[in-house]
Amino acid sequence: MTNESQQNREVTLNPDGSVIKSEDIRKIYGDVAAVDGISFAVEPGETYGLLGPNGAGKTTTMRMLAGLSPTNSGAITVSGIDVVKDNRAVREIMGVVTQHDGLDGGLTVFQNLFLHGFLAGLSRKDSKNRSHEVLEFFGLRDRSKSNVYELSGGMKRRLAIARSMMTSPSVIVMDEPSTGLDPQSRNRVWEELAVLKDAGVTVLLSTHYMEEATILCDRLSVMDHGKILDEGTPDQMIERHAPKEVAQLRVSPVSIRTVRGYLTEHNITFREVGALISVTGANGDRPDLSGLKNLDGVRTSYRAGNLEDVFLAITGRELRDG
């Protein structure tokens, strides 16, 4: 992995040509269906996202796909393996990045990787060599002997991703790869994931960051309340559900009531998120806000519709509300 992009991954396909296939899977806790009939397929080399707020059922879905949690019903096939029947076999071939880094504080950075490689089936020699390779690739080589608690949040996350690469898997699931990271660390994680994608690795990730989904995913599903509400490429989803343009108004407190009054009076749809008022025109076109032009303390900017708008349109809720 000194040069991850030069490595060609052989991946075993499902009979229908997909790598991960979920058919109507369900998970019920008590009387709550955390996952309520989810079906999708991830194609080889594709990065597929599950986009949704906390509690949408993303983690539970991914845990079932990775063979970490039994299903109540439905079928899962990964690289031709029936995960419901043989969860151990899928854990042999799949790289998994769990939501919490799950690093072992009793071991050094290197030992964390080595142990994982060994448990995953590498010989001691191979696990040692591979540990050095992934440390190099993830820029953690000089941290090899550190205690994991000495690492920054970004480094811990990257170590957790590095760990999932120990067996050079051709299919990886990642639960919220960049949640809780500062923007710089997040960018670094995204860059590294882009290299894996170039190497042909099939990735399933969950996220509640609109930006992460836009940058990384070839296709995605919007999830809420344990169900998939729609699926497509980010562009298709935006085309289908988001307005072309959204006006964003920064309004000073003195003018806020006037602005609200104006928008209501002219039947213009708007929503307030923090200090911002987002305004969408009829038919998704640029809204007519000429009446607000001369008002003091109002700054208007326009942006293109994005996945946040998609989520709002489909669920009626903000993605970030959780």
Place this chain on the structure above:
Amino acid sequence: MNLAIPTPDIRRRSVTGLWLRHAVSFVRYWKFVITWVLIEPVIILVAVGFGVGKLIDEVDGAPSYAEFVTPGLIMGNAMFHALFETSWNAYNRIDNDVYETALTTPITITEITMGDILWAVTRSIMTVVGTATVAALFGWLSHWEAIGIIIPAVMVGITFGALGFLFSAVAPHTTFLTLVFTLVASPMFFFSGSFFPISILPDWVEPIAWFMPLTSAVHIARGFALGSLDITHLWAALYMIVLTAIIWPAAIFLLRRRLIK
């Protein structure tokens, strides 16, 4: 194979991998752990053997109180080590998602308990061998049969290693684990015939004392230490095995419930 009856499908690599993890972690922190493995038990041994022992002339077939108390103290200490490993340490591994991470590799809950209990046995053996060597130097383990104490040391590691999981697997927080020591370890330490023969306890307490698995372990260890093995030591061993055959599957069940959601 997909049979209706689950076959014991144990992957050796999982067990040795976990054991290796514990050994590596132990070596990293050996300066601290060694105080508990060796220094603390020797302090107790010396205090009880030279101190309390001076006040007591003879007890239950042993030539001196020090020789009576030595196997008891050694087993009690081994119990603390095994329990600590799978209650406190295992709880931390649950809480820090160390097992969760391990489970992303082809490991099973049964193998997790096997690896951890194997390490509990290792800790038990380490402390028993260390302390017994010191006791032998003091002349408190004089029979050659005393070498056999390694057998109850292994049994204590297994039984109490499994028992510790019953607590870590259900513990909502670390304070809960206090119960391991207040409800299990301390009563056993004092009422398992380590310090005095349980035959001197009131009649109604004696069966309760025999119910505690440490009593059997101490009985076996003392049989080896004093070279006085008889059939009762076999019954004691059988009791520990039967008890473990109940506790270990229960531990696996509870840990599975905790980790596989």
